[in-house]
Amino acid sequence: MTDAIRQEFITLRREVIAAEFAALNDMQREAVLATEGPLLLLAGAGSGKTTVLINRIANLVQFGAGADTDRIPAGVGETDLAFLRLYLASGDNPALRQAGATRARELCAVNPVRPWEILAITFTNKAADELKIRLENKLGGSARDIWAMTFHAASVRILRRFIDRLGFDSGFTIYDTADSQSLMKRILKDLNLDEKSFPYRSVLAEISRAKDALLNSKAYLESAEGAQDYRKRHIGAAYAEYQKRLRAADALDFDDLLYMTVKLLQSEPEVLAHYQRQFRYVLIDEYQDTNNLQYLFSSLLAGGHGNICVVGDDDQSIYKFRGATIQNILNFEHQYPDARVIRLEQNYRSTGHILGAANAVIKNNMGRKGKNLWTEQADGEKLTHYAAMNQEDEAAYVAQAILDHFGKGGKWGEHAVLYRMNALSNQLEYAFKRNGIPYKVIGGTRFFDRAEIKDVLAYLAVVANPADDLRLLRIINVPARGIGQTSAERLRESSLTAGRPISETIQHVRDYPELQRSATKLIRFGNLLEDLREKAAQMPLDQFYDLLLDATGYLSMLQEKPEENAARIENIQELKSNIVSYMQNSEDGSLKGFLDEIALYTDLDNLDPDADAAVMMTMHSAKGLEFPHVYLVGIEEGIFPGHRVLGDPEEMEEERRLCYVALTRAKSKLHLISANQRLLFGRTTANQTSRFLEEIPADYVEKEGIHRPAYGSASWDVSFDDEAQGGYSSGANTRRSQMPVRDRKSWSHPMSPTGGAPQGLPAFQKGDQVTHKAFGRGMITDVQPVGNDALIEIAFDDMGTKRLMLRAAAKQMTKV
DNA sequence: TGACCACAGTTTTTT
DNA sequence: ACTGTGGTCA
Numbered sequence: 092m093t094d095a096i097r098q099e100f101i102t103l104r105r106e107v108i109a110a111e112f113a114a115l116n117d118m119q120r121e122a123v124l125a126t127e128g129p130l131l132l133l134a135g136a137g138s139g140k141t142t143v144l145i146n147r148i149a150n151l152v153q154f155g156a157g158a159d160t161d162r163i164p165a166g167v168g169e170t171d172l173a174f175l176r177l178y179l180a181s182g183d184n185p186a187l188r189q190a191g192a193t194r195a196r197e198l199c200a201v202n203p204v205r206p207w208e209i210l211a212i213t214f215t216n217k218a219a220d221e222l223k224i225r226l227e228n229k230l231g232g233s234a235r236d237i238w239a240m241t242f243h244a245a246s247v248r249i250l251r252r253f254i255d256r257l258g259f260d261s262g263f264t265i266y267d268t269a270d271s272q273s274l275m276k277r278i279l280k281d282l283n284l285d286e287k288s289f290p291y292r293s294v295l296a297e298i299s300r301a302k303d304a305l306l307n308s309k310a311y312l313e314s315a316e317g318a319q320d321y322r323k324r325h326i327g328a329a330y331a332e333y334q335k336r337l338r339a340a341d342a343l344d345f346d347d348l349l350y351m352t353v354k355l356l357q358s359e360p361e362v363l364a365h366y367q368r369q370f371r372y373v374l375i376d377e378y379q380d381t382n383n384l385q386y387l388f389s390s391l392l393a394g395g396h397g398n399i400c401v402v403g404d405d406d407q408s409i410y411k412f413r414g415a416t417i418q419n420i421l422n423f424e425h426q427y428p429d430a431r432v433i434r435l436e437q438n439y440r441s442t443g444h445i446l447g448a449a450n451a452v453i454k455n456n457m458g459r460k461g462k463n464l465w466t467e468q469a470d471g472e473k474l475t476h477y478a479a480m481n482q483e484d485e486a487a488y489v490a491q492a493i494l495d496h497f498g499k500g501g502k503w504g505e506h507a508v509l510y511r512m513n514a515l516s517n518q519l520e521y522a523f524k525r526n527g528i529p530y531k532v533i534g535g536t537r538f539f540d541r542a543e544i545k546d547v548l549a550y551l552a553v554v555a556n557p558a559d560d561l562r563l564l565r566i567i568n569v570p571a572r573g574i575g576q577t578s579a580e581r582l583r584e585s586s587l588t589a590g591r592p593i594s595e596t597i598q599h600v601r602d603y604p605e606l607q608r609s610a611t612k613l614i615r616f617g618n619l620l621e622d623l624r625e626k627a628a629q630m631p632l633d634q635f636y637d638l639l640l641d642a643t644g645y646l647s648m649l650q651e652k653p654e655e656n657a658a659r660i661e662n663i664q665e666l667k668s669n670i671v672s673y674m675q676n677s678e679d680g681s682l683k684g685f686l687d688e689i690a691l692y693t694d695l696d697n698l699d700p701d702a703d704a705a706v707m708m709t710m711h712s713a714k715g716l717e718f719p720h721v722y723l724v725g726i727e728e729g730i731f732p733g734h735r736v737l738g739d740p741e742e743m744e745e746e747r748r749l750c751y752v753a754l755t756r757a758k759s760k761l762h763l764i765s766a767n768q769r770l771l772f773g774r775t776t777a778n779q780t781s782r783f784l785e786e787i788p789a790d791y792v793e794k795e796g797i798h799r800p801a802y803g804s805a806s807w808d809v810s811f812d813d814e815a816q817g818g819y820s821s822g823a824n825t826r827r828s829q830m831p832v833r834d835r836k837s838w839s840h841p842m843s844p845t846g847g848a849p850q851g852l853p854a855f856q857k858g859d860q861v862t863h864k865a866f867g868r869g870m871i872t873d874v875q876p877v878g879n880d881a882l883i884e885i886a887f888d889d890m891g892t893k894r895l896m897l898r899a900a901a902k903q904m905t906k907v
Numbered sequence: 908t909g910a911c912c913a914c915a916g917t918t919t920t921t922t
Numbered sequence: 923a924c925t926g927t928g929g930t931c932a
Contacts, residue, residue, distance in 0.1 A: 215921080216922085244922090345922050410920075412919075511919070511920090512918070512919055514919095571909075575908045575909075576908085690922090691922065709920060710920085712921085735919090771918090
């Protein structure tokens with residue numbers, strides 16, 4: 092084979108493969124084809140990062156190293172070259188191209204990758220799921236074998252197989268944050284550590300930091316001995332105790348999952364070799380958010396073949412508070428001197444104005460790699476900054492804008508409201524409820540953090556793992572079994588001294604003189620658990636779940652107060668739907684498997700793209716998502732940026748990055764809302780508008796609302812009716828801006844506790860024909876007074892029946 | 908032992 | 923505002 096043939100073959104091969112990815116832009120394609128060796132992909136917001144990941148994996152599976160290697164199959168000759176030339180020239184002839192496709196692919200593939208040789212790591216389950224779905228669409232069923240999952244899920248998978256080498260049982264349970272917290276509270280109490288100087292949260296945070304630095308409690312204590320640090324010594328003791336009890340309960344916390352995996356890979360050469368051999372290609376998404384453990388995890392696993400591709404954006408690093416270090420991405424080129432760097436800077440998501448605003452804001456940060464996103468899109472609408480009177484006005488404005496858009500044929504799901512902290516979502520929820528806007532809150536008090544869910548899951552966990560003391564204690568007296576705190580405490584202490592799990596102690600309760608008082612009850616409880624364990628082995632999970640709810644008396648406990656517990660009962664039912672869908676999606680359908688999945692699960696994964704509903708979530712949760720219309724609320728100093736970062740330039744930069752993330756979620760219209768005064772955490776404050784707003788060029792922004800609040804200077808005699816009928820329509824903004832700053836409560840809750848008809852309710856009654864701006868024509872079918880408002884039911888011609896609050900609805904309706 | 912009440916502390920973000 | 927805790931009383 093001559094050199095010329097070699098060269099031309101390599102060139103043609105790359106062109107053939109490149110043609111498969113013709114839909115991408117040059118940089119994206121570059122990133123897809125650069126398969127070999129370390130690659131740093133700096134992908135700006137909305138630059139098609141996920142598309143690149145998908146196509147990159149597709150390329151690996153189809154062509155292996157074909158596009159990025161000098162290796163040539165033996166026996167390539169002139170005929171093959173001629174064929175490839177012809178094939179490439181056939182671009183506009185589909186029939187010809189199709190005929191040659193198979194041969195071309197075979198000829199160009201070099202050692203195609205098998206799916207399980209790819210490790211693709213993401214941060215959230217949501218991102219992992221999306222990746223899996225899109226891969227399956229592209230590659231078919233074999234895509235299921237790709238290791239596309241979160242750091243934690245991958246760790247669990249590795250640990251389940253090999254953790255016995257560290258002396259742990261492979262059936263370990265996973266403790267979530269709440270579990271860790273209650274365990275730590277216990278420990279601090281037992282160690283007699285004052286909760287003021289040793290808040291459980293900061294102790295846990297310190298332990299988490301130690302684990303991230305790969306320090307076990309001993310190593311941590313050693314560092315404390317040297318420093319003679321009193322605080323550290325106590326925390327070290329708590330750390331040791333914490334790990335001891337986790338161990339006794341056969342449990343790992345979130346940090347342990349990564350920590351143990353890294354330890355395992357470092358100390359067991361065989362295991363390391365196994366996975367290094369297996370993972371020919373490693374991809375890490377959101378690399379700017381990795382912490383030290385995750386960095387080690389990635390480096391170790393990619394260490395065999397050295398094909399590591401990390402994707403990230405230093406401007407979107409927003410998780411420093413949980414140990415993420417932006418250094419990982421900044422140092423990548425030092426770690427791998429031969430690394431290639433590819434930048435994706437073309438944004439396909441946002442309009443020019445939105446992108447311009449985001450660029451202008453992030454420009455104020457020092458210490459970034461430097462990058463300027465650009466777009467081919469038109470400038471689009473300007474951003475809107477609405478300065479609201481207070482949080483109610485803010486919520487009303489958002490609701491109004493959404494209703495307007497819906498009235499023009501838009502979809503609910505095109506809107507997302509983002510805020511800095513969950514506490515800001517309340518007013519919005521009320522406003523959305525009143526106006527009949529379907530919505531979904533992501534995060535906040537999470538489904539799996541609800542007491543009833545934790546209770547039921549605790550039962551399942553104890554059934555699966557009798558050694559799980561923490562969860563056993565949670566449910567030992569729920570529902571009440573006459574095993575009170577004192578009995579439970581005594582039981583716990585006896586088990587501790589005996590060094591056996593509580594469930595074992597219960598089985599041998601007769602051997603413990605100090606437990607005789609509650610022995611009968613304990614035995615009954617122990618029998619219940621035994622019984623459940625037997626049943627669990629005999630029937631499918633969903634059936635067992637029903638049985639458990641019944642046998643434990645948990646359901647009947649809730650049913651004693653049906654009204655009060657309606658939501659709880661519903662939640663428990665909803666958990667069953669989780670079980671059923673788990674059974675459909677997993678091969679083994681085991682209880683353990685279910686608990687694993689649940690332990691790594693968050694509400695974010697619930698975002699159902701098919702349901703048409705506006706969404707609200709924190710700016711953090713919104714990372715990676717996009718929406719046509721975005722509302723950023725609470726854009727005030729002290730809230731965003733939050734008050735705790737005001738004195739700290741580094742923290743401020745993180746906050747600004749968060750702002751960048753938030754701004755770049757919007758595709759076509761961005762509303763920024765600040766309130767002149769806000770009731771938060773029980774206090775009313777008057778915040779200045781956020782500095783981030785000042786950083787956006789003024790000619791990108793249209794201002795609405797009350798921009799220079801001169802408290803008390805405006806006219807005060809605006810009658811209620813005026814306000815109610817005037818509404819919040821976009822045309823009425825000028826009028827609104829003249830409204831006085833005044834506490835609405837003074838009129839919306841008149842001081843008339845002795846009953847009588849509510850004051851100033853808009854005059855609508857049963858039977859009225861109305862036209863609603865968003866929902867069209869309809870008839871009022873019911874009016875129920877509720878407090879100072881009324882709940883009305885309207886049968887709309889096209890929208891079905893809706894229940895709205897009268898005061899809010901009146902602003903949208905006219906009588907026909 | 909469990910129900911009820913007052914009180915305080917906490918309100919960033921996630922696996 | 924809200925929740926969880928701790929104390930008191932039946």
